[in-house]
Amino acid sequence: MRLSPSEQRAEPFPRLLPYLLLIGGGIGLVAAFVLAVEKIALLKNPAYVPSCSINPVLSCGSIMSTPQAELFGFPNPLLGVAGFAIVTTTGVALLAGAVLKRWFWAGLQIGVTAGVVFVHWLIYQSLYVIGALCPYCMVVWAVTIPIFLYVTLRNLARPFARNHVIVLTLWYLAVLALITIRFWTYWSSLV
Template sequence: MTPHAATPAPDAEARGQASAPGADLPVISRALPWLLAGGGAVGLAAAGALLVEKLNVLRDADYQPTCSINPVISCGTVMNSPQAEVFGVPNPLIGIACFAVVTTVGMALLAGARFQRWFWLGLQAGVVFGAGFVHWLIFQSLYRISALCPYCMVVWAVTVPIFWYVTLHNLRTGHLPVGGRGRRPLDVLARNHTVVLTVWALAVVAAIGQAFWTYWQTLL
């Protein structure tokens, strides 16, 4: 009798994928490299454009930023606020550094790179910081500075999906362990991943409408 070949044991990542929430949604991980590369490039371009406007303002105090359109949509008002340099350097510099890393990771994944768990956990820490910082800036823009920066809003729009899908990927692959009780709700969120982003976008639009309602009424 010919001996049967031994079946190779699944590796750790495969075992994690089989037991983690959303394990049947590989589309998330397949789309992640494109999201990181594309979203990172868009965020990098927005941060770069904002830095150029900032440099123009520093060179010429009378310079009117191209993204300052009216009293509400005004990059100049945002750039001249203390919140624009909360860590002691212009926020666009932070954005350029962070989005350059995100874009590089996305391109590496598209080229076939595979990263260890510690790398994904480091990226997770970065996107958590980015999402938290963005939501703090949203609050400051709406309720403290009372102005909107179009380039900043582009950064908002790409940062949250990057955070969301990196998190889902790490949950799906088991890089972020999930207890038994957390599996079911996380699986529901993974299956409705686009719904979560839609609700977030609608919430931000609603907040913008509420914060500047008096001004919007003058345009009617």
């Protein structure tokens, strides 16, 4: 069942959100899957160097060997594979014309909120505890933020939807600034 024009006006981003969930979820799913494969390879062979270990700062291997990489007793990328599969499927369903119940949106809100909180905990751990960045993890960070923002705007903050681009831009700039400041010594040594 398709939304009527008045329902579409009442819901912010009726065209953007399905594509964001499909594409962002798909990108996150691929990144989480690659991380899971890399983690399995590392578990099989401790001498394995993951493809995303590029230099001392961009180093998945050093992150994958920490307790933070298995917060719940299993590799974190498995959470991403499951979560992004749900997000991607939701995008497909919306594009197919599905009208999702309020309880589904509430559940998705809980999931994306848990995801964005977990991602920011991982950002903190990467920057200030581990001292390295994982490129695939950063892809997950990059897609989780807008997925959370737009699902939240759809569910809870419709009056604030007008400033969505500013909020998203400032959020990305804040994360980028933290990364730049934290690793400034390394980045400046490359110039």
